[in-house]
Amino acid sequence: MRRRRQRAVTYNRHMPLPPITCSKCGLENPVTVRFCKRCHMPTRYECPSCHHLQAQGGTCEKCATNFTKYAAMLMVQLASTEKQSREASSSRQSLLTQILLLPITGVVWLFKYLMALRNGD
Numbered sequence: 001m002r003r004r005r006q007r008a009v010t011y012n013r014h015m016p017l018p019p020i021t022c023s024k025c026g027l028e029n030p031v032t033v034r035f036c037k038r039c040h041m042p043t044r045y046e047c048p049s050c051h052h053l054q055a056q057g058g059t060c061e062k063c064a065t066n067f068t069k070y071a072a073m074l075m076v077q078l079a080s081t082e083k084q085s086r087e088a089s090s091s092r093q094s095l096l097t098q099i100l101l102l103p104i105t106g107v108v109w110l111f112k113y114l115m116a117l118r119n120g121d
């Protein structure tokens with residue numbers, strides 16, 4: 001009897017998927033479960049970009065997205081959009097302040113003008 005070859009990394013999509021062996025406790029879990037039934041370790045990782053499910057984390061086997069990099073990129077994007085919205089609101093605020101201060105500056109200018117007229121007498 002020939003020894004069975006080590007499990008190939010890629011599976012034929014028409015073949016039934018083999019059970020997923022838990023990387024922590026070694027329990028064979030059916031492909032339908034996302035977490036190990038015994039120790040609750042994730043049995044499959046979902047690509048955040050294309051939602052491809054795979055047994056190993058790290059890099060997506062389908063679109064080659066690096067999960068860690070992708071997560072970091074999302075964080076950066078989130079931070080930049082937050083910063084942009086903050087900047088937009090702050091510029092709006094300064095414009096509003098200018099509009100609100102306009103009558104006051106106008107009054108000050110008028111007062112100075114009147115004072116100048118009086119001194120001119």
Ligand SMILES: [Zn+2]
Nearest residue numbers: 022025036039
């Ligand atoms: Zn397990």
Ligand SMILES: [Zn+2]
Nearest residue numbers: 047050060063
């Ligand atoms: Zn992917």
